[in-house]
Amino acid sequence: MTAISPEAVFDRPADARPDYLRIRAGLASWLFTLDHKRIGVMYLVGILGAFLLGGIFALLIRTELFTPARTVMSADRYNQFFTLHGAIMTFLVIIPGIPAALGNFVLPIMLGARDLAFPRVNLASFYLWVVGAILAVLAIVLGSVDTGWTFYVPYATETTMGGVIPVLLGAFVLGFSSIFTGLNFIVTIHKMRPPGMTWFRLPLFLWALYATAIIQILATPVLGITLVLLIVERVFKLGIFLPALGGDPVLYQHFFWFYSHPAVYIMILPAMGIVSELISVFSRKHIFGYTFIAFSSIAIAIFGFFVWGHHMFVSGQSTMLSTIFSLLTYSVSIPSAVKVFNWLATMYRGSIALKTPMLYALAFIFLFGIGGLTGLFLGALATNVHLTDTYFVVAHFHYVMMGSTLIAMIGGLHYWWPKMTGRMYSEKAGVIAWALVFIGTNLTFFPQFIMGAHGMPRRYYNYPPEFQFLHQLSTVGSYLMAVGFFLTAAYLLHALFRGARAPANPWGGATLEWRCASPPPPDNFERPPVAGDPYDFSEIDYDPQTGGYVYTPRPAPAAASAAH
Amino acid sequence: MNPIPPLSLLAQAASPTTWPAVSPGGGSAWMPAAAATAARQADFVFYFIYWVAVFFFVLIVALMVYFAIRYRRRAARERAPGTVSHNTALEITWSAVPLVLVIVMFYLGYRGFLDIVNPPSDALPILVTGQKWVWSFTYPNGHSDTELHVPVDRPVQLTLWSSDVIHSFYVPAFRIKRDAVPGRYNKVWFQATRPGEYLALCAEYCGTQHSDMLARVVVHEPGGYEAWLAEASDPFRTRSYAEVGRLIHQKRCAGCHSVDGSANIGPTFKGLWGRQAAFRDGTAVLADENYIRESILYPQKQVVKGYDPVMPTFQGQLKDREILALIEYIKELEK
Numbered sequence: 037m038t039a040i041s042p043e044a045v046f047d048r049p050a051d052a053r054p055d056y057l058r059i060r061a062g063l064a065s066w067l068f069t070l071d072h073k074r075i076g077v078m079y080l081v082g083i084l085g086a087f088l089l090g091g092i093f094a095l096l097i098r099t100e101l102f103t104p105a106r107t108v109m110s111a112d113r114y115n116q117f118f119t120l121h122g123a124i125m126t127f128l129v130i131i132p133g134i135p136a137a138l139g140n141f142v143l144p145i146m147l148g149a150r151d152l153a154f155p156r157v158n159l160a161s162f163y164l165w166v167v168g169a170i171l172a173v174l175a176i177v178l179g180s181v182d183t184g185w186t187f188y189v190p191y192a193t194e195t196t197m198g199g200v201i202p203v204l205l206g207a208f209v210l211g212f213s214s215i216f217t218g219l220n221f222i223v224t225i226h227k228m229r230p231p232g233m234t235w236f237r238l239p240l241f242l243w244a245l246y247a248t249a250i251i252q253i254l255a256t257p258v259l260g261i262t263l264v265l266l267i268v269e270r271v272f273k274l275g276i277f278l279p280a281l282g283g284d285p286v287l288y289q290h291f292f293w294f295y296s297h298p299a300v301y302i303m304i305l306p307a308m309g310i311v312s313e314l315i316s317v318f319s320r321k322h323i324f325g326y327t328f329i330a331f332s333s334i335a336i337a338i339f340g341f342f343v344w345g346h347h348m349f350v351s352g353q354s355t356m357l358s359t360i361f362s363l364l365t366y367s368v369s370i371p372s373a374v375k376v377f378n379w380l381a382t383m384y385r386g387s388i389a390l391k392t393p394m395l396y397a398l399a400f401i402f403l404f405g406i407g408g409l410t411g412l413f414l415g416a417l418a419t420n421v422h423l424t425d426t427y428f429v430v431a432h433f434h435y436v437m438m439g440s441t442l443i444a445m446i447g448g449l450h451y452w453w454p455k456m457t458g459r460m461y462s463e464k465a466g467v468i469a470w471a472l473v474f475i476g477t478n479l480t481f482f483p484q485f486i487m488g489a490h491g492m493p494r495r496y497y498n499y500p501p502e503f504q505f506l507h508q509l510s511t512v513g514s515y516l517m518a519v520g521f522f523l524t525a526a527y528l529l530h531a532l533f534r535g536a537r538a539p540a541n542p543w544g545g546a547t548l549e550w551r552c553a554s555p556p557p558p559d560n561f562e563r564p565p566v567a568g569d570p571y572d573f574s575e576i577d578y579d580p581q582t583g584g585y586v587y588t589p590r591p592a593p594a595a596a597s598a599a600h
Numbered sequence: 601m602n603p604i605p606p607l608s609l610l611a612q613a614a615s616p617t618t619w620p621a622v623s624p625g626g627g628s629a630w631m632p633a634a635a636a637t638a639a640r641q642a643d644f645v646f647y648f649i650y651w652v653a654v655f656f657f658v659l660i661v662a663l664m665v666y667f668a669i670r671y672r673r674r675a676a677r678e679r680a681p682g683t684v685s686h687n688t689a690l691e692i693t694w695s696a697v698p699l700v701l702v703i704v705m706f707y708l709g710y711r712g713f714l715d716i717v718n719p720p721s722d723a724l725p726i727l728v729t730g731q732k733w734v735w736s737f738t739y740p741n742g743h744s745d746t747e748l749h750v751p752v753d754r755p756v757q758l759t760l761w762s763s764d765v766i767h768s769f770y771v772p773a774f775r776i777k778r779d780a781v782p783g784r785y786n787k788v789w790f791q792a793t794r795p796g797e798y799l800a801l802c803a804e805y806c807g808t809q810h811s812d813m814l815a816r817v818v819v820h821e822p823g824g825y826e827a828w829l830a831e832a833s834d835p836f837r838t839r840s841y842a843e844v845g846r847l848i849h850q851k852r853c854a855g856c857h858s859v860d861g862s863a864n865i866g867p868t869f870k871g872l873w874g875r876q877a878a879f880r881d882g883t884a885v886l887a888d889e890n891y892i893r894e895s896i897l898y899p900q901k902q903v904v905k906g907y908d909p910v911m912p913t914f915q916g917q918l919k920d921r922e923i924l925a926l927i928e929y930i931k932e933l934e935k
Contacts, residue, residue: 111808184805190782191765191806196908279783284765286781320673321680325691350768351779352786355717360711365700370695376660377694383667385682390668398664405660409653416649416705418642418712422775425768425803489630489646490623491772493803496811499621500799571685578677 055132055458055555069156071558076141077456080449082162083137084525086128087442091518093121098480098514101507104499111497116197117183118495120172120440122185123203127210128169130441131299134306135252136165136217138448139245141456143221145549146239147568148230149452150559153223161216164209171206175199176302184291187263189277189285193270208263211256214302217252218252230548233567236330239547240323240570243330244309247337251298251305255341259295262288270368285352293344301340303437304404305333307444308375311397314447315379317545318394319386322571324376339367349420358417365415372408376401381439382586391543392466397473400440401445407435426489429473439477446473446524453528454542458555459535465527472520479513540585544576551587619814620797624773635798635819636790641712643775649705662863716776719789721758724750730760730767730780731912733809733855735800743833744917746851748800748817749790751825757789764912768804771817777803790899792819808865809855836921845929847921859933866911867904873934878905892927 053059056073096117102106104206109117109346140158152158175181179198183191192200225238225246238246265276275281277288316323323329345353345361379401388394403530410432413419423429454460483506488494492503499507541550547570552560568575579586623632630650631643671681692817726748727738738744760769762780771790772778778788802813815847831837835844849859849869856865874880877891878884879902885891894901896918918926 057850111811115805115808182807188766188805190799194765195807279781284783286784319671319677319680321682322685324684325686327686328691328695349713350777352781352784355714358713362707362709362713366706369702370699373656373698374691374695380660380663380667380693381687381690383671384666385680385684386667386671387673387678388668388671389676391671398668401664402661405657409657412649412653412702413646413706415702416645416709416712418638418645418709418716418775420709420779421638421716422642422646422772423711425770440603486630490627490632491770491799491801492622493770493801493811495805498811500619502621502623573679580676590857 053557055553056558057374057458058556059499059558062355064150068159070151070159072144072151072155073141073456073556073558075158076137076139079132079140079162079165080137080456082165082169083129083133086124089123090129091521092449093117093124095514097121097517099510100497101499102511104501104504106496111574111594112182114497115189115495116180119181119184120176121482123181123207125437126185126299127207128165128172130218130303130437131214132165132210132443133303133445134310134448135221135245135248135302136161136213138310138452139221139241139306140217140446142549143224143242143245145455145552145556145560146242146570147224147233148548148565149224149228150561150562152220153227156218156219157216164213164216168206168210168213171202171209175202178202183331186296189266189269189283189288190279192266193273193278200270204263204267211260211263214252215256217310218249220254221249222253222274224247228392228394230564230567235326235479237567237569238330240312240326240329240333241306241309241547243333244305244312248302248305248332250334250337251340253300255295255298255302258291259299261289262295265291268374286348286353289348289351290344292409293347294341295308296337297344297347298337298340300433300436301336303441305336307400307441308333308372309452310444310448311379311400312375313545313547314383314393314397314451316571317451317543317573318389318391318397319383320389320573321382321386321542322569322573323378324381324384325374328374329378332374335371336368338431339371343368346415346420349417361438362415362417362420366412369408369412369415372404376405376408389543392461392463392470393447393451393543395470395474396443396450399470399477400444402474403439403443403477404436406482407432407440410435423488425494426488427484427492428495430494431484431488434481434484435477439481443473443477449528451543452549454538455533455549455554455556457535459531460538461531461535462527467522469520469523469527472523473517475521476513476515476517476520479516480510480514483507483509483513536560539577539579539582541585541587542583544578544585546570546572546573546576546587550585618912620799621814622772622799622801624796624798633794634773634775635794636771636776636792636862638712638716638790639773639775639793645705645708645712649710652701652705676927682846705874716788716790719757719787721858722756723755723789725757725759726750726760726767728760728780729848730762730764730769730802730806730813732764732806732910733802733813734852735767735802735813736917737815740794740827740832741829741833743829743902745832746815748815749825749828749832750817750819752792752795752819752821755789755909758786760786760788765806767813768803769800769805770803771798771800773798774817777876779804795819795821795824812855834920837927841921841925842932843929844922845925845927848918848926852914852918853926866907869930870933873898877902880905880907880909889927892930893923896923 100109100114181197181199181203269276269395275283277283277285343365346365357391487503487506538554575590576585577588614702626633729736737748758781767780774790776788777792778786796814798817800815801818812894858864858868859870861868872887875887877887896914903909
């Protein structure tokens, strides 16, 4: 590199091949693609569609709760909507959200690889997701479902609604989709890292996805077999869970939470991974305590397997068991706290650019702070007894699932949007929408902590009038959030068609995905790039010509400055 | 006691409810007023965790906002002034300090929990039955009621079970909650410290009227509990059959069966007596004493046209005299 060349300006080979979006056209080129990027985009479209559906259900729930008793729908309808909201958001949106959509797109490029280890398994996982989504929609058509997303027995075996079995089958199939993704990620990270990328030069997002994949592979089969047992119990009445036949309904809860608590970490770990990337890149400073963050992901994945009993402190589980689970539950809080402190230390003496993705990362720290710290109340036995199954729990897990996981996912979407689409979105619109979503989230969920601590149980259609004002605040907050999300959808779609061309590296990231073009060519890199420290920004220089950053390897200081 | 229908909140939502508050006044910003011994311990743990959480949250957000302003990037080519990428001593410190704090939280929570799971041996035993969508309480003398009455300052042990799906018995003012699970007995105890009326709720989702599965909890002054139990155990001593029938209807039936002709989960009692009851299978029968008795004891045998077969049996819950009282009450509705 001695003079200005297209490669230096656009960080793209001079004989620019068409990018992955334009290389082929037509529906079939998408439906049968093996390109991880296209599969990631299809996942993204599907997941955002499911998010819209689950979000509409949420708005209907909040609207119904504007007054006690009937506002707009019957109690049975309300019960169906909160069940569908929970099931869709959990199984179709939040669990696959970050790994399957963003992870699928980014993971191989971050490794400098051409694709995942098993591209066909990847496509199969997407189609399993589609089958799961169809079954969920089928469940709505076939008489809906009113069990709550947890499907507790004997309620789930007794209810007469026709959608129970389709929705259970849907969750079962979605489990396989999740396992396929996890398997693919583990093999890819083990076998396809580029020269120079030792385990401790792995970007933290990949550590997070790796930890997530371990949980996906080990925990999801338990959910699968539990759901099958539940279907069998409902259809043939074998007496596994049904007390009238000698079964134990609390056994079902153990099985269910043995998956579903680790699943919480399937949801939050990738979010933490994204935040680690965002904080470092937008502070232009090496992530603080890389090793602690990497190991804390693994620690959360492991400890997360031993805390499921904290969902059953009042179920009649033995006191000894509850005590052990309470103690183990607190073990998870330490690695989470460590991450937050490390992010703050990364910002300290950084060069902080408050772009939209960074705002989402900061919102994550704020919201996860509340979501995580309120978990401490639920881990303690004496307070758990009072707070469990109240709105306090609802608020707690929404601060984590919505306020943290979804916020990080949207932050990640903005961060990788230029890479995925080759277009920049309006930064001004991004900030406005961010503010609406951030304020809306707090307005929706914070009043729920107060209600719950004062004894408002969850899944209530009718409620004592003393809670009406707080419920109305919450409802207004949900509308505000909806406006923010619709605005986000609008400016991102606008950017897709009208947005300015994105440079290869608009934010100054040092991970490998920023070294290929935006959008990348079908096989990402012509030659496997040599990876260095993913958080060393000393070789990333601002290039005013493109408005982005370029990677200029040192030592060649003379040549690098000549390029400008 | 002012008898209030426990199930009819749904039907009577428009009328002012006389249920006790979920969160009795006189509590703190975050907690309802405490009315049982377990509350003191639970609230202490709550506020200990609360202030630790507030401290860390304020610290985190303050640092975050300060750094975001203090170290903001002014020009795109600007680089970070700091280069430190780890500090093992610091990182071990901020792992160890929270570790110590959470172990304290665990221990405090554990100590409070032991207090509510191990009842004193002289506790007054009451059996709590959860059933869609009503709580019933069986007292040591065999009397069964939809209200929980207890003496103040005396330990009470609840044995909970359910006859259908899982429910959860929750009294926010007492800070106790325990699931009522079919096929097993769960226990929880409390000692009320303040006479008054409190609300018990169902905290485990159980279907259509989950949010109306409420019960009145009455904590009596010394002596009041015994007097109430004597009166409640034999309502016929001072009342006619029809009057007792009206009370039973309000406590047991009003959630599904109105007496003013309006439709609900089940058919109305108004105009029932002496009419031909038409069934889902097309048959019909005269609504007389035998029909009403059969409907109470074997509700699935014949289901009235236009309604779902959802009524539970009241075998073992209503005595013969009480069924007769209900029949008299239904007769009286036509007068």
